[in-house]
Amino acid sequence: MLQDKYVSRPGKTCPYGTRVFWTGAVIVVILIIMSLLAPFISPADPLDQNLSASLLGPGAGSYLGTDSLGRDVFSRIIYGSRISLSVGITVLALTLVLGTILGTAAGYFGGVIDSIIMRVADVFMSFPPLVLALIAMAFIGPGLVNLIIILVIMRWSQFARLVRGQVMAIRSEVYVDAARVSGARALGIIARHILPNCMSPIIVAGTMSIGAIIIDETALSFLGLGIQAPEPSWGVMLADAKNYITIAPWLVIFPGLAVVITVVGFNLLGDGLGYLLNPKQYERAGVGRGDFKGQ
Amino acid sequence: MFKFVVKRLLILVPVLIGVSFIACLLFYMIPGDIVLVMLGQHVDPYTYANVRKSLGLDIPFWQNFLTFTGDILKGDLGFSYIQQRPVNVIIAEALPVTTKLTVVALMVTVLVALPLGVLSAVRDRRALGVAVNTGSIIWFSMPSFLLALFLQLLFGVTLKWLPISGANQGLLSYVLPGLAVGLPLAAYYTRVTRASLLDVLGQEYILHAFGRGLPYRRVVIRHGLRNALIPVLTQLGMDLGMFMAGAVLTETVFNLPGMGRLVFSAINTRDFPLLRGILVLFAVIVVLVNLVVDLLYARFDPKMAGIMVREKTHAAG
Numbered sequence: 366m367l368q369d370k371y372v373s374r375p376g377k378t379c380p381y382g383t384r385v386f387w388t389g390a391v392i393v394v395i396l397i398i399m400s401l402l403a404p405f406i407s408p409a410d411p412l413d414q415n416l417s418a419s420l421l422g423p424g425a426g427s428y429l430g431t432d433s434l435g436r437d438v439f440s441r442i443i444y445g446s447r448i449s450l451s452v453g454i455t456v457l458a459l460t461l462v463l464g465t466i467l468g469t470a471a472g473y474f475g476g477v478i479d480s481i482i483m484r485v486a487d488v489f490m491s492f493p494p495l496v497l498a499l500i501a502m503a504f505i506g507p508g509l510v511n512l513i514i515i516l517v518i519m520r521w522s523q524f525a526r527l528v529r530g531q532v533m534a535i536r537s538e539v540y541v542d543a544a545r546v547s548g549a550r551a552l553g554i555i556a557r558h559i560l561p562n563c564m565s566p567i568i569v570a571g572t573m574s575i576g577a578i579i580i581d582e583t584a585l586s587f588l589g590l591g592i593q594a595p596e597p598s599w600g601v602m603l604a605d606a607k608n609y610i611t612i613a614p615w616l617v618i619f620p621g622l623a624v625v626i627t628v629v630g631f632n633l634l635g636d637g638l639g640y641l642l643n644p645k646q647y648e649r650a651g652v653g654r655g656d657f658k659g660q
Numbered sequence: 661m662f663k664f665v666v667k668r669l670l671i672l673v674p675v676l677i678g679v680s681f682i683a684c685l686l687f688y689m690i691p692g693d694i695v696l697v698m699l700g701q702h703v704d705p706y707t708y709a710n711v712r713k714s715l716g717l718d719i720p721f722w723q724n725f726l727t728f729t730g731d732i733l734k735g736d737l738g739f740s741y742i743q744q745r746p747v748n749v750i751i752a753e754a755l756p757v758t759t760k761l762t763v764v765a766l767m768v769t770v771l772v773a774l775p776l777g778v779l780s781a782v783r784d785r786r787a788l789g790v791a792v793n794t795g796s797i798i799w800f801s802m803p804s805f806l807l808a809l810f811l812q813l814l815f816g817v818t819l820k821w822l823p824i825s826g827a828n829q830g831l832l833s834y835v836l837p838g839l840a841v842g843l844p845l846a847a848y849y850t851r852v853t854r855a856s857l858l859d860v861l862g863q864e865y866i867l868h869a870f871g872r873g874l875p876y877r878r879v880v881i882r883h884g885l886r887n888a889l890i891p892v893l894t895q896l897g898m899d900l901g902m903f904m905a906g907a908v909l910t911e912t913v914f915n916l917p918g919m920g921r922l923v924f925s926a927i928n929t930r931d932f933p934l935l936r937g938i939l940v941l942f943a944v945i946v947v948l949v950n951l952v953v954d955l956l957y958a959r960f961d962p963k964m965a966g967i968m969v970r971e972k973t974h975a976a977g
Contacts, residue, residue, distance in 0.1 A: 381790060381793075385793075385794070484674045484675065484678065485678065487671075487674075487675045487678070488674075488675050488678030488679055488681075488682065491675055491679060491901075491943045491946050491947045491950070492679070492682075492901070492939065492942065492943050492946070493901035493902065493904050493905035493908075493942050493943075493946060494901070494902065494905055495905040495908070495909060496901075496904070496905050496908055496923075496938075496939065496942050497939065499908070499923060500686070500923065500935050500936075500938065500939045501686070501689075503923075503926075503927040503932075503935055504686045504687075504689050504690050504932065504935070505689050505690065505691065506690075506691060576801060580801075580803045583803060583806075584803055584805055584909060587805055588909070588912065588924075590927070603805075603806065603809065606809075607809065607913070610809065610812060610813060610817060611817050614813050614817065617809050617810070617813060618810075618813070621806050621809065621810060624803065624806060625798075625801050625802055625806070628801035628802075628803075629797065629798050629801040632797045632800070632801050633794075633797055636793070636797055
């Protein structure tokens with residue numbers, strides 16, 4: 366209720382977008398620190414089995430209980446954050462590079478190049494996202510590298526479209542024309558005038574898609590097609606927990622909360638960035654364009 | 661309008677060819693010999709040659725691709741060597757379950773998102789706006805399979821209200837899975853509905869309607885919501901693939917005998933032709949639904965048809 370008061374008096378205290386941004390930023394920074402310091406924080410080895418101490422409830426001896434093989438859930442969640450974050454960031458980086466190159470080429474040069482790239486993007490967009498990943502993983506086999514490749518293939522078209530739209534809008538600006546008539550080369554114009562000016566929606570969509578990528582990784586690992594047991598991925602933990610849902614509900618709850626908090630963190634960060642980088646558009650529509658969807 | 665329909669249909673062709681190309685490529689992406697992966701190392705040469713032939717691997721890739729595309733156009737998705745039945749027949753058994761679940765999920769999304777979206781746009785914009793924004797982000801960060809597990813825990817294990825496994829209790833079996841798929845998407849659609857309605861309510865004809873002294877509720881619903889719904893419905897149509905993907909995942913948690921379970925049994929038995937058939941079917945459904953949505957959109961809003969033709973023409977160079 367305190368919040369509503371703050372919002373009804375914008376300017377006096379910190380505006381909504383800033384608060385969203387900082388909330389997300391704090392969650393993400395804590396996660397990053399947690400994953401970097403995993404060996405120092407976690408009380409036990411995440412792979413250490415102890416069958417005599419299996420399915421212990423939270424509290425006794427280990428903070429969040431132990432799983433069916435007596436492994437410490439808290440430690441596994443901490444080590445799991447390493448997998449989630451590294452997959453999320455790697456996939457995003459590769460997707461951004463691929464999407465930006467193809468999207469810029471399509472948007473700037475237009476014509477045949479544009480048609481070809483966009484038709485290919487259309488093809489990839491016509492598969493339901495996770496179904497494509499699921500079936501492709503069944504063909505090429507599970508594992509970290511294959512998972513990353515498939516997630517990039519699943520996602521690049523979205524970014525290519527976004528970048529293309531931005532580039533097409535900026536290409537017709539007067540300052541781009543000015544650069545062109547003064548003899549700048551295409552690559553120079555793209556690098557110095559176009560890309561820097563179309564970064565903000567890409568940053569926002571990128572931040573939000575880290576959350577979606579983490580969801581995808583967890584889902585595929587949950588289904589046994591991504592990261593493989595005994596690696597402490599959150600998806601693997603949930604898949605194992607599913608079988609003990611009636612007798613050991615904490616095995617579902619804690620890794621589940623870890624996923625939700627992480628994804629919320631990145632989504633808040635992205636939404637906040639959207640408010641800060643592009644306040645007018647957000648204000649007009651009442652919200653962002655919901656780039657965070659992609660489950 | 662006619663020009664738009666033709667143009668839109670023509671765009672369909674390269675997309676379907678691309679879908680077929682990727683599906684065809686899958687057989688060549690398997691590390692190792694696909695027949696050995698399917699049937700094990702100790703397969704007799706006769707069966708080996710037979711299966712290889714039935715997968716179309718005895719002919720060059722382009723020929724295989726053309727045959728496969730032709731088959732898809734004829735509505736034939738291939739033959740499952742493991743089950744010894746056509747893929748079409750196998751899918752026809754599982755598809756109704758997934759369709760039901762998708763429909764239930766769509767209903768959940770619409771029934772939750774529309775009232776919330778309208779309410780948050782009409783009443784006290786700032787406070788509710790903040791609540792909807794933040795709430796939808798948090799809610800949407802919940803993967804559907806995880807929500808499925810949580811719902812199972814709450815309603816099935818703790819409260820024992822609803823069935824958590826199987827499809828033998830009629831519509832009741834679809835309640836929890838439908839919620840699991842529909843609720844996270846409802847969070848997103850609340851946002852979309854709110855944004856769309858706010859946009860419309862800012863238009864001049866709404867001001868005019870108020871100026872004529874029409875009651876508030878009537879202006880919002882008749883003039884506002886009717887126009888605000890067009891983009892929402894379009895988006896829903898385009899997201900059908902996501903609903904179906906969510907349904908496939910959630911089925912596996914609730915053990916419903918639909919496409920999701922089919923995918924998994926196919927993965928376990930290494931039934932690659934069946935997997936390929938499922939992928940193609942999903943893509944074709946998505947493409948066709950998008951086509952229908954585009955056409956309906958153009959019908960509702962003739963202005964859009966013009967814009968879309970121009971945009972697509974521009975895109976085609």
